[in-house]
Amino acid sequence: MPQNEVVEGLGLDQYKYHFITEDEPVFRSGRGLNEKVVREISAQKDEPQWMLDFRLKALKIYNAKPMPTWGGDLSNLEAVLDQIYFYVRPQEKMERSWDDVPANIKDTFEKLGIPEAEQKILAGVGAQYESEMVYHSLKEEWDAKGVIFDSIEDGLKNHPELFREHFGTVIPSADNKFAAMNSAVWSGGSFVYIPKGVELDTPLQAYFRVNQEQMGQFERTLIIADEGAKAHYIEGCTAPVYSTESFHSGVIEIIVKAGAHFRYTTIQNWSNNMYNLVTQRALVHEHATMEWLDGNLGSKLTMKYPSCFLVGEGAHGSVLSIAYSGDGQHQDTGGKVVHAAPNTSSQIISKSISKGTGRSTYRGLCKVYEGSVNSRSNVECDALLIHPTSRTDTYPYIEIEEKQANVGHEATVSKVGDEQLFYLMSRGMSEEEAMAMIVRGFIEPIAKLLPLEYAVELNRLIELEMEGSVG
């Protein structure tokens, strides 16, 4: 049997998040994207006029912009989008206690282990189901210190000035076609504010679940870490496997003020019928640090390049990413760092694994503006190929206007070697175990930065993916 058939046969069963919850949404828009849908969404949310105007303007930008011709294969996307429900409201209102969340939805998140993790290791949890946040809660202790961790809708409602001051300032609607789309139809996501000097010792987590077939999810997250604050935000996402395509396009804007330290971790594990096109960007001020830790394991196609705009002197940004592409998957990921102030530093470390007919692309930009003296940047991307049919490409763009800057770039491609496999097997490990061990070792430099529970989960997922990799 050709090895890819074996791999494919196992692939679906292995995706352990495949289960469909039976339910009736409270409201659902028609299929496709048009002005009516945009107005419906705004009305459902009872928004101020300025937000409706913002959305309508973004829709015009979206319509005017052509589909990108780079990145992954988007040739079928227009047809897919025509069939997509852009807004699905699963329940009347967001709840603060799991007991008030409808049983079937609560059940879904219990299966995903969210309430359990909340008890054990998290400072707060938000849970989005279809288009809306169905649950949001922050531990008392942090609430008392003035931390805001809320749905984006409640952010707009309850903190209108803080919200409007920052919303859309990091990623303008016109940034790219999908940022424009999100700006027109955004729904769900988090609004986070960490006050000056407050340091959270456990992470905040938002979990995104798409349950319905042919759904589009468009979460919008706005995070402000005030001066000297410190926090870690984790995002996870899954969906059931359908034969039709689904769509996810998020926009994440982060402002890291002077001396603050923010880490944003994504463990993206969408089912393999999902288009995942996300824009994530942070503005990093004086002596602040922003870290993106980006794990992309699922989806059909992901296009995502977390960015750090280093706008204050001494700012530091890093993008650490792991991409895994199994059969038929394409992860087009990487990172962007823009140096726009003196003494700024950045690093991008990207590790990709391609299996079967999987394809991983590293796409990155390092830009140093004139005047960003003594800036340093280091880019390192390593690709691991499991099968002869697996593919990887590297597109590192480097633009340096400042002479007194130091930019390094290194790329490696390795194949799982016969000698490595033989070595491990000669110690009694099966070929699959050996393969999983090599892959775990390959991602270790990044996996070790995750909280233990997540690192264990990541390793378990990799192991599952390696099952059936032996043809």
Place this chain on the structure above:
Amino acid sequence: MSEIPILEVKNLHAKVADEDTEILRGVDLTLAKGEIHAIMGPNGSGKSTLAKIVAGHPAYEPTEGQVRYLGQDVLELDPDERARLGIFLAFQYPVEIPGVSIANFMRTAMQAHLDEGEELDLFDFQDQLLERMELLDMDPSFAERHVNDGFSGGEKKRNEILQMAVLRPKLAVMDETDSGLDIDALQVVANGVKKLHAEDPEMTVLIITHYQRLLNYIQPDHVHVMVGGRIVRSGGPELAEELETEGYEQFRAPA
């Protein structure tokens, strides 16, 4: 001695898969349980090829003959199956596994050696690993390092012996474990092997080397000379000394 030999190689011919040149051209070799054998021979004579075929390396293709382990034909078995039966190869060129600690590696290997359904006790494992490291004069911090990644030649060889000590094979093939070791490291390795053999006198050891150095510390029962893909002479320990003074020239006559 009517006992079944632990290893019996009969008229073994082999080549690199996808190539035509024969590397092994009729090897015969028998090891009884508990014995220590040495194979000596010049570079390129096929010693490592023999070792890798015994362990099951897929790059080599046996074209004729047999390899029997405790009476069982093992040529059709995968390397992991052979390992679980008790065959161990200490590599001439140990392979780097970046990002994987020795502790993790050893734990997985030990777990793999257990029967299906049996779980390795983690505390037990810790104790055993520490005890084995002590036996080999190794610092416990060594277990945290990534397998062979950035190791010196000597560290790599010591790591091979550590694995052997932990896995307690029935048949250990040591391929040039002495090369690249300074005299201190050589003694540690030799003493380690001697201790392991004393612990388990049934353990059989096949030492591959082209120097006599190691054999000054570990006295073999039998010495074989391999040239051009064949065992051309066998004898007792005195053969090693003879080779040391006279070299392999005498065997270089065209076959």
